[in-house]
Amino acid sequence: MDIDVAVVGGGAVGVTTAGDLAERGANVTLFERDAVASGSSGRAAGVLYDAYADAVDAEIAGRSMERFRRLADEAGFEFTQCPYVIAVQEGDDGADAIPEMVERMRAHGEDVTQVDPVELGKRFPLETDDLATAAVATGAGYVDPAEYTAAMAKRARAAGVTVREGTPVALAGPGDSEDREPGATVPTPDAPDVLATDPPALVVDPDGDATRREFDAVVVATGAHTPSLLADAGVSLATVPYRVQALTSRGAFEGPMTYDASAGVYLRPHPTGLLAGDGTEPVPADPETYDREGDDWFVENVREAVRQRADYEVDPERAWAGLCTATPDGDPLLGEVAPGVVVATGWQGHGFMRAPGHAERLAEQAIARATGDAEQLAAATIDAFDPTRFDGDEEFEIVEGMDVENR
Numbered sequence: 001m002d003i004d005v006a007v008v009g010g011g012a013v014g015v016t017t018a019g020d021l022a023e024r025g026a027n028v029t030l031f032e033r034d035a036v037a038s039g040s041s042g043r044a045a046g047v048l049y050d051a052y053a054d055a056v057d058a059e060i061a062g063r064s065m066e067r068f069r070r071l072a073d074e075a076g077f078e079f080t081q082c083p084y085v086i087a088v089q090e091g092d093d094g095a096d097a098i099p100e101m102v103e104r105m106r107a108h109g110e111d112v113t114q115v116d117p118v119e120l121g122k123r124f125p126l127e128t129d130d131l132a133t134a135a136v137a138t139g140a141g142y143v144d145p146a147e148y149t150a151a152m153a154k155r156a157r158a159a160g161v162t163v164r165e166g167t168p169v170a171l172a173g174p175g176d177s178e179d180r181e182p183g184a185t186v187p188t189p190d191a192p193d194v195l196a197t198d199p200p201a202l203v204v205d206p207d208g209d210a211t212r213r214e215f216d217a218v219v220v221a222t223g224a225h226t227p228s229l230l231a232d233a234g235v236s237l238a239t240v241p242y243r244v245q246a247l248t249s250r251g252a253f254e255g256p257m258t259y260d261a262s263a264g265v266y267l268r269p270h271p272t273g274l275l276a277g278d279g280t281e282p283v284p285a286d287p288e289t290y291d292r293e294g295d296d297w298f299v300e301n302v303r304e305a306v307r308q309r310a311d312y313e314v315d316p317e318r319a320w321a322g323l324c325t326a327t328p329d330g331d332p333l334l335g336e337v338a339p340g341v342v343v344a345t346g347w348q349g350h351g352f353m354r355a356p357g358h359a360e361r362l363a364e365q366a367i368a369r370a371t372g373d374a375e376q377l378a379a380a381t382i383d384a385f386d387p388t389r390f391d392g393d394e395e396f397e398i399v400e401g402m403d404v405e406n407r
């Protein structure tokens with residue numbers, strides 16, 4: 001197979017996809033504007049689970065967990081198996097959703113059980129007096145997201161991928177001028193034809209001199225930058241970046257990963273002691289200028305929630321913010337937006353844990369497009385995630401992605 005594929009973005013999704021493409025025989029160049037893992041993947045919490053009620057999510061997440069376990073050995077990052085508890089406090093309507101949620105998860109073969117608070121308190125060092133109910137998923141674990149992403153970039157390089165860090169790119173369409181000024185933005189002829197290049201798709205690699213390179217397919221995995229990158233190329237994508245937060249705390253924590261659905265806070269063991277997070281700010285954020293530090297209100301929320309749930313006193317080591325991407329229906333945008341241009345974003349806070357499962361689909365879609373294999377393209381496409389299911393100009397509310405009701 002002699003096909004050239006560009007992957008744009010060196011986060012968990014991009015580096016995993018690049019390696020998967022190279023393993024399947026494509027010639028791959030990965031372009032990262034800064035450094036590998038400099039985006040959301042380097043700021044994530046690394047919580048991994050297969051506990052999804054929706055059938056498509058469950059399949060992707062289950063496959064991702066399988067791959068995390070296997071790739072940990074192959075690529076050389078640490079994977080820690082750890083149960084995941086979903087706890088709902090008394091008086092929270094979410095408690096009513098737990099039995100059906102658990103039943104649906106179990107129907108997908110996931111090892112998830114509903115547990116009453118007394119039993120939960122016997123199994124784990126958690127405070128359970130104020131709980132209405134809980135569910136425990138055993139097919140869960142955690143990794144250090146930056147370590148994973150760096151290890152997978154190394155795996156990609158070993159498979160033959162050219163990784164070009166410090167190289168921002170823009171997408172070009174057939175109408176673009178060859179002799180644009182160095183560093184100039186790509187003109188935006190009338191959408192939506194700008195990218196309809198019928199392979200080869202095009203990537204402009206500025207590299208100081210606005211070099212144009214042609215590829216048979218392009219995978220755009222630029223996280224929170226994806227809407228602006230595509231907008232510059234005339235494609236409107238229905239996704240909005242928003243800010244979420246996490247912190248690490250000193251002081252050992254021996255409990256399970258726990259999501260207190262009523263408090264909207266999750267926690268897990270961490271080498272410094274404990275990692276906790278959420279602090280979703282449901283308003284659009286600018287990927288260039290957003291505040292990367294954790295807010296005081298967030299630290300105080302976490303302090304209170306963790307004290308209540310785990311009888312643990314938070315002693316902050318570091319608090320930070322990063323970006324997630326929301327979509328109108330909470331599902332990802334994964335697939336072709338124009339011939340040969342495959343996007344992957346809109347993870348609603350769950351992009352890291354599903355990266356290995358989605359990466360395979362992205363690799364297969366890109367190869368199918370480049371080789372003109374319509375059957376393989378259809379097989380690799382996830383209809384529910386088709387990015388063109390929205391016009392791109394929808395206005396919608398940013399909804400926290402971990403809710404019990406949204407699983």
Ligand SMILES: Cc1cc2nc3c(=O)[nH]c(=O)nc-3n(C[C@H](O)[C@H](O)[C@H](O)COP(=O)(O)OP(=O)(O)OC[C@H]3O[C@@H](n4cnc5c(N)ncnc54)[C@H](O)[C@@H]3O)c2cc1C
Nearest residue numbers: 009011013033039040041045046047169223322351352353
């Ligand atoms: C605090 C926090 C905690 C989280 N916890 C979890 C969790 O526990 N589990 C989970 O599943 N998810 C979690 N997430 C979400 C997760 O981080 C993201 O869904 C995931 O990392 C997205 O990966 P990505 O590869 O799509 O994007 P990114 O990691 O953002 O990578 C995109 C890359 O593209 C590069 N780029 C952008 N524009 C260009 C350009 N023009 N040219 C070249 N390169 C470009 C960027 O520099 C960046 O490196 C968390 C997020 C945050 C902020």
